[in-house]
Structure formats: structure tokens, C-alpha cells
Amino acid sequence: MPYIAHIRKEDGGIQTVREHLIEVKELAESYGEKINVKHLSGLAGMLHDLGKYTNEFRDYILAAVQNPDAPPRKGSVDHSTAGGKFLYQLLHTENMVPSQALVAEVVGNAIISHHSYLQDFLSPNLESPFLLRVRDKKAKELEGFEEIKHLFYQEVISSEEFKQYIMNATTELEAYLSKDSSDSLENKLLFLSKYLFSTLIDADRTNTRLYEENSGGEEEVNHSELFETYYKRVLKKIESFSVDTPINQLRANMSLQCDEFAEKPSGIYTLSIPTGGGKTLASLRYALKHAIRHGKRQIIYVVPFTTIIEQNAAEIRNILQDDIHILEHHSNVIEDVEDDENEDGYASMNQRLKLAKDKWDSPIILTTMVQFLNVFYSKGNRNSRRLHNLAQSVIIFDEVQKVPVSCVSLFNQALNFLKTYAGCSILLCTATQPALDFVEYKLDIHKDAEIVQNLDGVVRSFKRVNMVDQATEEPFSTYQLASFIHEKQKEAQSILIILNTKTVVKALYETLKEKEPYIPIYHLSTSMCAAHRKQILTEIRQLLRDEHPVICISTQLIEAGVDVSFHCVIRSLSGLDSIAQAAGRCNRHGEKGIKDVYLIDHAEENLKFLKEIKVGKEITKKILLDMKKNSKSHGGDLLSKIAMDHYFHHYYSDPELSSKLNYFVPKLEKNMTDLLTETKRTYSYHDAYVSKHGKPVPLFLVNSYKTAADHFEVIDNVTTSVLVPYGEGKELIATLSGEENIDDITKLLRTGQQYSVNVFQYELDKLSENQALISYFDGKLLAIKESAYSNEYGVNLNNDSPIDISIF
Known part of the structure; x- marks a missing residue:
């Protein structure tokens, strides 16, 4: 009986290990060829499932098919270690050629990691998960290894052809490393490792899907x-x-x-x-x-x-x-569960959708x-x-x-x-x-x-606004700002006010509603779902087109990419880049000559936990003070290239932010750039390893790829998406309660992106405390009750909003 890679659910068809390895190799080669590493990626492809050449794996996959209600534990047979061990034994010997040893490390890591993520060569516990797999415990537990190698040479490629293939891969590696002499070896190999891993994952998953669907492949787009x-x-x-x-x-x-x-x-x-x-x-x-x-x-x-x-x-x-x-x-409203190949040879409908x-x-x-x-x-x-x-x-x-500041170097x-x-x-x-060429990692x-x-x-020819500095004067309270807006409204029909926190936006909105009862006033913040904000912006744009009086109070969400044009903009002091974006919402097409953008300092904004806004505000204020003393300072224009360069140089140099540029991981007290690209000579984990073991790590690379990935989040404060009962969101929540068809659910969840809001953990806890949450799919999908969403403010943590049927 042949050695089995996959069994097709539809007809019980068998894809042999030989077929799978050769087909994945060819796909991976085509992906690698884009950056001239065809043989390196192909090497990963032809070795990745070498461990399936065993009776143990064949028995495992047959048992899974024959006993679908009680299959063996997924992953109980290790089939990804063999290929990494094979390369290590072949190329990482006492008389090794350094470039070939690097092939064993970089390609071998992709192979052993193809059902998880690239392993650490050296981890914070001062052990090498990579060596554990290819040389130590896991490798020693591997049964029938000599027979695996024999079958590989017999079925996939001859030993002589394989030697030549490795030589070609080594030549590619040497050519790759010869580029850009200013770049470090570790940095080059970091990205090569990630690229090869990518080619293997996609080639493996694509071939598995095509076999399961009994498809010859998709038509190429010209x-x-x-x-x-x-x-x-x-x-x-x-x-x-x-x-x-x-x-x-x-x-x-x-x-x-x-x-x-x-x-x-x-x-x-x-x-x-x-x-x-x-x-x-x-x-x-x-x-x-x-x-x-x-x-x-x-x-x-x-x-x-x-x-x-x-x-x-x-x-x-x-x-x-x-x-x-x-x-x-x-982003999707449902959690992205890692898509891994079903090791029993089947691919569930959910799995196939993800693979596609x-x-x-x-x-x-x-x-x-x-x-x-x-x-x-x-x-x-x-x-x-x-x-x-x-x-x-x-x-x-x-x-x-x-x-994000923390991600600048990365x-x-x-x-x-x-x-x-x-x-x-x-x-x-x-x-x-x-x-971005001013920081350490330029x-x-x-x-x-x-x-x-x-x-x-x-920039001068495009000038459509006059920047009016009132930020270096006395700060405004919410009440004073409302009075200021009342006066400006007499000369400007449409006014946009952008403040730094949701709290003051809501407070000003409530104050203005009382002060200006006859003018349409709108509130915008990220507490509202996208569909809600879109509806409000549609109404605002219509009022602007009709030249009808309108006031909008918003957080900075309106600054980037929102095509609106107000007669007057008032911006609470912040970073110069945000101020420039705010100015772009005023007199956008120059149709009203020159209009005013007022910069103010809001006394009631709490920026304690908004360091980047706080630092940006301080630097902008210094620029304004310079210009107050000398009108020609910073190019004589707050929005000039000179002023902007000055701003960013000081911004990235600020002590509160410069320490974050290399993605500092507090739990490890290390920068992520160190975890990913430090050398043996400078890596503190390696020094500690030598102290503990009395010898260096027997590898060229000692970086901690998996540890870095485990600690990486683009946005520091992780949020959770919740579906909200606004517009079609109400119907969506009702439908999900009884929906079981995976195709329909996927379609509904895609629609749900428009009807979801990202909430911080403390907000989620408050919603839970006030019994506002509804849970679906074992907590992977959350929604909120109608009483926890306001037609004016969005998510209401207190869960006491009156139910307004007009929004449904």
C-alpha cells in the first residue's frame, strides 16, 4: 500500500507522499523564483512532509478516516521533524561549509515549523527549540529515519540529483547574501527565513486544497x-x-x-x-x-x-x-483561528474556505x-x-x-x-x-x-486655509469652547471641531445641543460602527452641499481619508501631522478663497494614557511659540516642509517615544529588533547561554523568531470586535442565533464588519458586568443588546439606552 499524504473526503482518493512532495516543491519553486531563491524554497517543499513516509503516519491517517467519530489525536504523529533533521545531518556536520549550514538552519526551520510558526534558534529560557527538533529529543524519538531517507531517494529524487539541488540552493543563498553590504547577515536571513516560510505554507496549503477539490488549479490572470x-x-x-x-x-x-x-x-x-x-x-x-x-x-x-x-x-x-x-x-468580526492543514487528510468546509x-x-x-x-x-x-x-x-x-511609533523600525x-x-x-x-530616514533603523x-x-x-499655491493660533493663549473649557463656536457660527455656516478624546467630544456635543437648538449638530467617534458613521457623514455631506448650517464634533477619526469640506475647522492642539490633516477638512477644494483653522488648547482633555498625542501636542506648541516670536521661523508656515521635518525629528527623538521605536517588549525587557536581528556577539540571551552551558550555541543564527511573534501586536491596546444592533446589524445578530450553514455565516460575518465596534478590555468588562453582551460560537463572536447602543453616541457601556426603532 502506498504511503499516504492525504485522503480526499469526496471519493476516498489517495494523494501519495511522493505526489504531494513533488507538487509542493514545484509550487514553492514558482513562488521562490520571484526573488531568485527557487531552489531554496523548492528544497523546503520537497522535504516538508518527509515524516509521512512511515507506517505510523499511514496507520494514523487511515484510523482517522475509518473512525471519524473517534479519530486519533490530531498531530499525535510527528511528520514535520524528519525533513529538518535530514538537512541538519546532511549539512550541519563537523566539516560543514558555512553557507550550506545556513541552508540547513533557514530551510530546516521552515520545514519543522510549517504547522505552527518559525521556531526560536535560541529562546528566553536559554534553550534551542530548533536544535531540540532537528538534533536532540524530538529527532532521537523519530522512528524509521533511515527508511524515510531511502524512500525519499527512491521516490522523489536521486541522491546525486539531490546533491546538485542543494548546491544550487547554496549558490542562491550566497547570491542573496551578497546584496547590500550595509545590511547585517542576521537581518538578511530573518527576511529570507520569513519569505521561504511563506512559500512553503502557501504551496502546501494550496496543493492540499486543490487535491481536496479535485481541481487542476485556478486560471491565471494576465x-x-x-x-x-x-x-x-x-x-x-x-x-x-x-x-x-x-x-x-x-x-x-x-x-x-x-x-x-x-x-x-x-x-x-x-x-x-x-x-x-x-x-x-x-x-x-x-x-x-x-x-x-x-x-x-x-x-x-x-x-x-x-x-x-x-x-x-x-x-x-x-x-x-x-x-x-x-x-x-x-479585520473580521470573528476571531481568525489559525488555518492548519487537517492532519487526518480531510479538510473541513470551514478549512477549505480559509485555504481559498x-x-x-x-x-x-x-x-x-x-x-x-x-x-x-x-x-x-x-x-x-x-x-x-x-x-x-x-x-x-x-x-x-x-x-505606529512602536513599529517604525520594524x-x-x-x-x-x-x-x-x-x-x-x-x-x-x-x-x-x-x-523615517532619521531614526536608528533608517x-x-x-x-x-x-x-x-x-x-x-x-504647498503655497495649494493654500486654502489660514492657521489661527489660539493654542498658546489660555486653554478653553468645554463651556468656553461652546461659546467660541457660537460666535464663529455667525460667520461660518459649517464648523468642524476635532478633539483628542471621546469624553470631551461627547461633553461638547451635549453642551452645544442646548446652546444651538436650531442647528443640526452631529457627534462622531469610534464608539459608533462604520455603518453608523457612514450614515452620519452622508447626512453631513448633503447639508454641506446644500450650504445648510451644520456643526460636527469628532475625534481624530475624521482626519484621514474622509472627503468633507467645512467652512471652518477648530482643532484641539495635537501633533503637527494631525493638524495638517484637520486643515484638509476645511475649504478642501479652495472654493471659498481662504478660510480659518483655529488651534485651541482644551483644558479638560486627559492625555495621561495618550503619550503620542501628548508628545505631539508639546512639540507643536513649541513650534507655535517659535513662530509667535519670529513669524519667519520654520519657513514662516506651520504646514511647511521645514516645520514638518522639525516636528518629526523632535517627535522621534523625544525620550518618551524614542525608546519605543524598536518595539520594546516590557515582559522581556528587550526590543523586538534585538530578538529578531542581534548577532551572537551582542545578543544577551547568547551570553547567558554561554554562562549556563559553558559553550556557544552550535548555530550561526541565535535569534528568537517565535518569541518575537508571540509578543507582537501592531496596536498596544488589544481590542475585541463586537457586533452592534444598528441598522442591518440587528437583523444580522438575530440571524446568527440560528444560522448553521457555513457559507451563509461567512457571508453574514463579512457584512458584519460594517456593524461592529472595537472595544477595549475595560469596556468589554463593563458591558459584561451590565449584562449587555450576547455570545456566539463559544465566545468567538460577541454582540451587544439593543439597550447598549445609542443612536447618538454608539456603544453605551451602561446598557441603558432607550430603544429607538427609527434606526432599525
Whole structure:
């Protein structure tokens, strides 16, 4: 009887180990070829399930099929150690060639980890989980190892061919390491390890799915032809725009500069179009032209917030007239359970749905900064699976200044890898470019990075607002601010007020409702679900179009990517980048000449737990004081490039924030950059290992990949998504109570993204205490009761909102 890799549920068909190893090898080779590591990734593919060449695994998988109600414990037969042990014994000997030993470490780690995550070469407990698997306990427990090797050489590849294959893989490794002499060996191997892991995970899962579905594969999309079609549609759209105003002429000129710049070689560039300058269309024009000229496979937009994804995706779909090839990928309301291959050979319906989606192989992808960083640094193999599909792409970062402070170094290192080794062209889009080449782990931005020529002149020509400094005067109370707004409303029909905390936003809203009973007043915060905020913004936009008086009080959620234009904006003092974004919500198209943006200091804001806002506010205030003393200071304009560079240099240098740039892990008292890229000579864990064992770790790499991933979260305060009874959310909650069909549930949950709110743990505890929570699927999905959601404020922790049927 043949050795079995998988058994198809539909007809009992058997995929042999030989077939699976060869097919995964070929798929992995195609993924690795994108960055010239075809044989390294293929090596992982042909060895990953070597441990299935045993009677023990065959008995295990047959028992699972024959006894579906009482199968053997999942994973009770180790089949992933054998391939790693094989490489280690072959290449990591006493007379080893260093480059071949590195192949054993990097490829071997991917193999032994393909049902979990890359293992630590050295962990905080001063042991080596990698060596434990390939050399020590686990390896010694492996039965029939000599027979496994014999079968491999007999069925998969001859020993002579395998030796040559390893030589080719070693040559690829040496070529890869020869790039960028300024980069450390550990950093290069970190990203190579992650890339190879990605190719193996995707090749393995894809082959398993295709066998289970009895499919020959999916039809390849001709990206080049598609991009040519898209590009023609973009040009047609641009031709339809009027250039009868100075602002429109500027937009057209910057768009043309993007088109011309796309001819340049791939690199890391900046697009500093002022707010309202049409950067979505201009960046799309660059991306399509560059992809066509330089053979790029995909265009990926990375944005800070899901609200911007929705807006950008709608705009891009409208321009490109295509719903099929544009993927939006962001958070789901149900917890992402790690997708692992069913080791009994079956794949459940739920499993197959997971295997089929989120590969990031669509021609155009829109995703969030959280998802992008998770691909490189988060635990589990579902995120890692997507990494190889970033290669040979054009990647556009919208509002790049929103990179979380703690992730700045990790972000820079990932982009440097994509540029230098993965053939990507990267565009940093924002009106407020952060100084990412100023920090310790610098971003390798091109020396002539900026696309927009004469940027200071463009900023002056684009001037639509006058910044009025009242922040260096006496602070405003909520009551005083309400009175100030009352006076301004006499001369400005529409006013937007942006404050730093939800508490003061709510307090001002309640005060203004009493003070201005005849003017529509709106409240916006992240306590509301996306559909609720969207509805409010729709109403506000209609009032603005009708030039009807309107007042909106919001947290900073309205600043990035929300296309609204008020006559007057009042901004509570914060970081200069936020102030620039707030200014972009005032007189957005220059239709009202020059309008005022007032900067105020709100006395009742508590920024104790909002360090980044607090630090940004202090630096901005110093800039304002400088300009008060000398009007020509900082370029004579609060929003000038000089002022912005000064701001970010001081921001990243501030003692409260500079210590966070390398992602400090308090529990370990270490930076994540140390866990991932430190050398044997400088790594404190290695020093401690030598002290404990009296000898160094017998490996070239000693980094702690799994430990780092276990401690990584893009956002410090982890939140939980809860479904809320707003609009269709009420029907969704009712439907989920009795729904069992997995296809329908998946569709419903996708809809549920619009009707969910992220709550902090203390808020979740309060909701639970007040009996406001409803639990589904063993707590994986949470919803709140109708009385815990307000039509004005969103989530109500006290669970005492009157039920307003008008919102349903």
C-alpha cells in the first residue's frame, strides 16, 4: 500500500507522499523564483512532509478516516521533524561549509515549523527549540529515519540529483547574501527565513486544497494585460476632469508628474501631494504605469484605517470599472483561528474556505497597516502565507505618517527588504511625510525621492486655509469652547471641531445641543460602527452641499481619508501631522478663497494614557511659540516642509517615544529588533547561554523568531470586535442565533464588519458586568443588546439606552 499524504473526503482518493512532495516543491519553486531563491524554497517543499513516509503516519491517517467519530489525536504523529533533521545531518556536520549550514538552519526551520510558526534558534529560557527538533529529543524519538531517507531517494529524487539541488540552493543563498553590504547577515536571513516560510505554507496549503477539490488549479490572470486596460481607463477619467481652476490645474500637473516618474527604476519614493490634491488617482496612475513598464505583478494599497479602504476601494472600482480583481482585506468580526492543514487528510468546509481566501494574489489589493505588519511579524502561519505575494509589486502607503511609533523600525526593515531583495517599488503618500530616514533603523529612501517638483511652491499655491493660533493663549473649557463656536457660527455656516478624546467630544456635543437648538449638530467617534458613521457623514455631506448650517464634533477619526469640506475647522492642539490633516477638512477644494483653522488648547482633555498625542501636542506648541516670536521661523508656515521635518525629528527623538521605536517588549525587557536581528556577539540571551552551558550555541543564527511573534501586536491596546444592533446589524445578530450553514455565516460575518465596534478590555468588562453582551460560537463572536447602543453616541457601556426603532 502506498504511503499516504492525504485522503480526499469526496471519493476516498489517495494523494501519495511522493505526489504531494513533488507538487509542493514545484509550487514553492514558482513562488521562490520571484526573488531568485527557487531552489531554496523548492528544497523546503520537497522535504516538508518527509515524516509521512512511515507506517505510523499511514496507520494514523487511515484510523482517522475509518473512525471519524473517534479519530486519533490530531498531530499525535510527528511528520514535520524528519525533513529538518535530514538537512541538519546532511549539512550541519563537523566539516560543514558555512553557507550550506545556513541552508540547513533557514530551510530546516521552515520545514519543522510549517504547522505552527518559525521556531526560536535560541529562546528566553536559554534553550534551542530548533536544535531540540532537528538534533536532540524530538529527532532521537523519530522512528524509521533511515527508511524515510531511502524512500525519499527512491521516490522523489536521486541522491546525486539531490546533491546538485542543494548546491544550487547554496549558490542562491550566497547570491542573496551578497546584496547590500550595509545590511547585517542576521537581518538578511530573518527576511529570507520569513519569505521561504511563506512559500512553503502557501504551496502546501494550496496543493492540499486543490487535491481536496479535485481541481487542476485556478486560471491565471494576465496582470500585464489587465494593467494596460486599467491604465487606459485612468487616462480617460483624467481627460474628463475640468482644469478651469488653479487647484484643478495643480492636481492635473501633479498627476502628470506621477506618470512621468513611473518610468524611473523601482525604489522607495515619496508623493507629498497636499491634502485634497487627488493623491488616490495620481498614485494609481503611477502604480499602473510603473507596473506596465517594469513588469510588476500586483498593486497593493496600505492604509491606516478600514474607513479609508472603503472610500479608496469605491473610488478605484469606479475608475477601473472592475469588481472582480480588487480585493479588500481587513479585520473580521470573528476571531481568525489559525488555518492548519487537517492532519487526518480531510479538510473541513470551514478549512477549505480559509485555504481559498486571503492569499493576496489579486491584481489590486487594499489592506490596512495592521494586516501589512502582521504579514512580517505576527504569530501563526496564516499571516506569513501572504508574504511571498508582496514580491514584484508596487506598494502604496496612504497616510504613511500613521505608522505606529512602536513599529517604525520594524516597518522600515520590512520595506528595505521589499525594495532591495523582493523587487518592489514603494510609494509613501501623505501631505505630512514622516522622517523615517532619521531614526536608528533608517528607511532606505531614494536620494531624489520626492515625485512632486517644487514642493514648497505647490504647498503655497495649494493654500486654502489660514492657521489661527489660539493654542498658546489660555486653554478653553468645554463651556468656553461652546461659546467660541457660537460666535464663529455667525460667520461660518459649517464648523468642524476635532478633539483628542471621546469624553470631551461627547461633553461638547451635549453642551452645544442646548446652546444651538436650531442647528443640526452631529457627534462622531469610534464608539459608533462604520455603518453608523457612514450614515452620519452622508447626512453631513448633503447639508454641506446644500450650504445648510451644520456643526460636527469628532475625534481624530475624521482626519484621514474622509472627503468633507467645512467652512471652518477648530482643532484641539495635537501633533503637527494631525493638524495638517484637520486643515484638509476645511475649504478642501479652495472654493471659498481662504478660510480659518483655529488651534485651541482644551483644558479638560486627559492625555495621561495618550503619550503620542501628548508628545505631539508639546512639540507643536513649541513650534507655535517659535513662530509667535519670529513669524519667519520654520519657513514662516506651520504646514511647511521645514516645520514638518522639525516636528518629526523632535517627535522621534523625544525620550518618551524614542525608546519605543524598536518595539520594546516590557515582559522581556528587550526590543523586538534585538530578538529578531542581534548577532551572537551582542545578543544577551547568547551570553547567558554561554554562562549556563559553558559553550556557544552550535548555530550561526541565535535569534528568537517565535518569541518575537508571540509578543507582537501592531496596536498596544488589544481590542475585541463586537457586533452592534444598528441598522442591518440587528437583523444580522438575530440571524446568527440560528444560522448553521457555513457559507451563509461567512457571508453574514463579512457584512458584519460594517456593524461592529472595537472595544477595549475595560469596556468589554463593563458591558459584561451590565449584562449587555450576547455570545456566539463559544465566545468567538460577541454582540451587544439593543439597550447598549445609542443612536447618538454608539456603544453605551451602561446598557441603558432607550430603544429607538427609527434606526432599525
